[in-house]
Amino acid sequence: MARHPHDVQLTLTLPPTGEAxxxxxxxxxxxxxxxxxxxxxxxxxxxxxxxxxxxxxxxxxxxxxxxxxxxxxxxxxxxxxxxxxxxxxxxxxAGAGSHVSDRPAPVPVTEPTPASPTWDLTPGCPDTGLISPDDWRRAWRSAAAAPIRPHPPGPNGHPELRRALTVHLRRTRGIVAHPDELVIVPGVNAALRALAAAADLAGQEVAFEEPGYRKARLTLEIAGARLRPVTVDEDGLDPAALRESDAAVYCTPAHQYPLGARMPVSRRARLVALARESGMLIIEDDYDGEFRYDVSSLPALRSLEGGDACVAYVGTASKILSPSIRLAWLLPPRPLLRGVHDSLRLSGENACEVTGLALSEFIDSGALTRHLARASRTYSARRTALVGALRSQRDLMEQPGVDLAGIEAGLHVVLRLPDGVDDEAIAAALGGHGLAVPGLAPYRTTVDGPRGLMCGYARLPETRAEAAAETIARVVGGHLR
Structure with missing residues (x-):
């Protein structure tokens, strides 16, 4: 006998309206x-x-x-x-539905977003409002008009940008190089990873500035390098502190990050000579070498005699234009160029082709030169206003151990504080007063390292410098008393 399905008495209550x-x-x-x-x-x-x-x-x-x-x-x-x-x-x-609901998702309950600071003195952040909108749009229109290429650029890609950058580096940093020697990467960290692989730095000792750039330190550590802190002084890193066991040294000679020292020519020459004799690799991070005030330009390490054999030069668009561009350039020593290419092919790290075309047009058209001149004038005025406003706070500046450092170049000055002061707590207190000013704590690895605040002025209007300085003096003075 055929079996028939059970008939059921079904009473349904439809959900409220809102869906089909x-x-x-x-x-x-x-x-x-x-x-x-x-x-x-x-x-x-x-x-x-x-x-x-x-x-x-x-x-x-x-x-x-x-x-x-x-x-x-x-x-x-x-x-x-x-x-x-x-x-x-x-x-x-199990809660499986018959369709994807088109009703609006419930708004998740989250912690309230912290309010933006009244004044953001975070270092290394350029003022993107100084970029000419007309020049910027013209560069991107040119990039958009180019044919769409079917493959990622790879380490041999970006020929237009490499050609434009070699001209820019020769004019601004005294570096003479062929476009084929330059490698475009999506950020400084990508450059460091490629260098670490090409130079086989895993397990080897690398001298690193103390205090120093935290992100670079972490990148090299993750790559397997054994970092050895080398204390910097008022002239930056001292070549005399290096050892024969150092396979490489990382430094920021144009404007030591974070303390702001400019490495003098004598030290630059000794450092390159030492590297040539010992086979040591110098990693020169020239993160904001374009900005200097009231002082003459110093030659990049890569531009010195013999630098092409031992200096890996790293530059970036992050400080001259915006970190959002995600473009950096690496000029490795000639013996490491093939290894850098191999590492980047293996990792698949590529910089955006369209962004590279836009930046190359921005450089070739003269827009970058005009921007750097305009930005340098503006940053110089803002630096002068902030430094003058801080120095006028005599109750603070006359305290023992309080001083300003790194004022000749870059995008920030350092307010040095007495040894042992909790600059991390001071930075947090300033945040409560609407002022974003980081301390030196994230950049040092030793307990007895220098104390201070990193005061970026790139986005601080001159008219706000006095009020910002007064807030810093009030909060810092409260912690020192």
């Missing part, structure tokens, strides 16, 4: 399965009967049944109607 009718009917049937009112093998009412009971159009019921069948909750059998499918009860209990 078919979704609401299907959801009501799944709820009935979840509550045990419908079981696998049960027959659903004929579409016409259910439509009459719900007082809706029959087309909506037909579509709901089709949706349930497509989701696996039901199956249609000729002569038997539409049945609840095997396993439907388990699926309903």
């Amino acid at each position: 009718l078919r979704h609401r009917i299907a959801e009501a049937i799944i709820d009935a399965i979840r509550l045990g009112r419908l079981h696998p093998g049960d027959a659903l009412p004929p579409t016409r009967a259910l439509a009459a009971e719900l007082r809706v159009a029959r087309a909506g019921v037909v579509e709901a049944y089709d949706e349930l069948c497509a989701a696996g909750y039901a199956c249609a059998r000729p002569g038997s109607g539409t049945l609840i499918a095997p396993g439907a009860d388990a699926a309903a209990a």
Whole structure:
């Protein structure tokens, strides 16, 4: 005898309006399965009967049944109607739906977002408002008009940008190089990773400035290098502190990060000579070498005699334009160029082709030269205003151990504080007063390292310098008393 599906008396309550009718009917049937009112093998009412009971159009019921069948909750059998499918009860209990809901997602309950600081003195952040909108749009229009290339650029890519940068580096940093020697990467960290792999720095000792750039330190440590802190002084890193066991040295000679020292020519020459004699690799991070005030330009380490054999020069668009561009350039020593290419091919790290074309047009058109001149004038005025405002706070500046450092170049000055002061706590207190000023704590690795605040002035209007200095003096003075 043929078996017939069980007829069930089905009473449905449709969910509130908000979704399509078919979704609401299907959801009501799944709820009935979840509550045990419908079981696998049960027959659903004929579409016409259910439509009459719900007082809706029959087309909506037909579509709901089709949706349930497509989701696996039901199956249609000729002569038997539409049945609840095997396993439907388990699926309903697990909360599986028949469709992706088009109702708005509930707003998650999150912690309130901290208010933006009144004045942001975070170092290394340029003022993007100084970029000429006309020049910027023109560069991107030119990039957008170029043919779309089918493959990622790779280490041999960006020919237009490499050609433009070699001209820029020769004019601004005295570095003479062929475009084929330059490598475009998506950020300084990518350059450091490629260098560490090419020079096989994993497990080797690398001298590193103390205090020094935290992100570079972490990148090299993750690459396996054993970093040895070398304390810097008022002239930056001292070559006399290096050892024969150092396979490489990382330094920021243009404007030591974070203390701001400019390495004098005598030390630069000794450092390059030492590296040539010992086979040591010098990693020269020239992160904001374009900005200097009231002082003459000093040659990059890479530009010195023999620098092409031992100096890896790293530059970036982050400080001259914006960190959001995600473009940096690496000029490795000639013996390491092939290894850098191999490392980048293996890692797959590529800088955006379109961004590279836009930057090359920005350079070739003369827009970068105009921008650097305009930015240098503005940053110089803002530096003068902030330094003058801080020096006018005599109750603070006359305290023992308080001084300003690194004022000749870059985008920040350091307010040096007495040894042992908790500059991290002071930075947090300043944040409570609407002032974002980081301390030196994240940049030092030794307990007895220098104390101070890094006061970036690139985005601080001259008219705000006095108020910012007064807030710094009040908060710092409270901690020193």
